[in-house]
Each structure stands twice: as C-alpha cells, then as structure tokens.
Amino acid sequence: MPRCLYIHLDEAGNFDFSAKGTRYFMLGSVALERPFGFFAPLAELRLDLLEQGRDVEKFHASDDRQATRNAVFGIIADHLDSLRIDATIVEKRKTGPALQPVEQLYPRMLGYHLRYVLEHIDLDRYTHIVIVTDALPVKRKRVAVAKAVKQTLADMLPTSTPYSVLHHDSSSSMGLQVVDYCTWAIYRKWDRNDERSYRLVAPAIRSEFDIFRSGATYYY
Secondary structure, eight states: OOOEEEEEEEEESOSOOSTTSOSEEEEEEEEEOSSOTTHHHHHHHHHHHHHTTOOOSSOOTTTSOHHHHHHHHHHHHTTGGGOEEEEEEEEGGGSOGGGOSHHHHHHHHHHHHHHHHHHTSOGGGOSEEEEEESSOSOGGGHHHHHHHHHHHHHHHSOSSSOEEEEEOOGGGOHHHHHHHHHHHHHHHHHHHOOOTTHHHHGGGEEEEEETTTTOOOOOO
C-alpha cells in the first residue's frame, strides 16, 4: 500500500524586530503517517467540552484553559511513538537586516527546517509528502510569502519524491492543533525557561536547532 508522510508546521513568536517584538521566532513541525492515533481522542475531548457548555472550535495552546491543556497534552503524550517533532529557533537580534522582512524570513527558515527534517527521514518509504501549514502569516503579504515558500521549497527539497504544500485553517486539522501544542511547549522552554509542557513531549523531539547560535548580534 502506498505510504504518505504528513508534516504539519506551526510558528511561534512574531515578526516584529523592534524592542516590542518577541526574542525568538520559531518554526515547529510534527511528522507522522496515517492513521493519526490522536485524532479520535481529541475529537472526543472537544465533544466532551462542548457538552459541558464550552465553545471550543479548536485546540490552541496559548488560548486554552490549563485543564484543557492538560487533557490535550495527555492525549499527545499517549501517541508520541508515532510522532517526530522538530524545531528551528531564530534569535531575532542575530538576524541580519536583509532577512528580517517576513517575505524573506519565513520562506527561508521554512526551507531550512524542512530540508533538515527530510534529510533525517528515509524518503524511499514514501510515495508522497503532504506539508500542511496554518494560514500564512501577515495577510497583506500573503501572496508574496506563498510565492517565496514555493520557490524556496523547490530549491531545497529533493525532487525524487512528490510533495504538496497546503495552507489550511487549523480548526480543520487535528494535526495542526497538535503541532501548535508541541511548538508552544518548545517555545515556552526557550522564551521563559518553562519546561513543564516541554517535558511531556520531549521523548518525541528529534531536534531543536538554534540556527544563529554562533552569529553576531545586530541589535539589542
């Protein structure tokens, strides 16, 4: 039976390079195959919450109540053996001015991230790769970003395995909701030194790459 690799992507931090911006921008991914073992229990959890009078359209780590986060992380933790989690961390003050515009930063980092992940996966096992992101950032630059993403991936990814790049609303995808939780947990560790949630998903984390770890600082 043909096998397909799914890679769900999410980002944390923002694209503001002023003093008001976040210290880090981060890309996270969760790679897995069907069946998605977390799908049914997450769907059941959402229905349970609806029946309790909670208007839960989707799971979103930064917005959810702690009790909900605990339940979602519990489900994810039960399925870590089927997940590969990776993160690319960008310390923004080490990002050169030419790379700071979102239409430059996002596609370039996405390309580096995906190339690293795919270099560590046996692609001969798969007939297709499906890459799913949430709605692209910054609405007014979405067309430019989408074009740059496609060009960057075409330059960086192997040509032997066909792939699709899809931009879905996270409410339609349990995979995007899971990667949101995993990326949030890693981001909390880096940004706030808070490892509570990180420890729950750590067994499935394969990389946390600080891409500018030895770079110069451009601003303070």
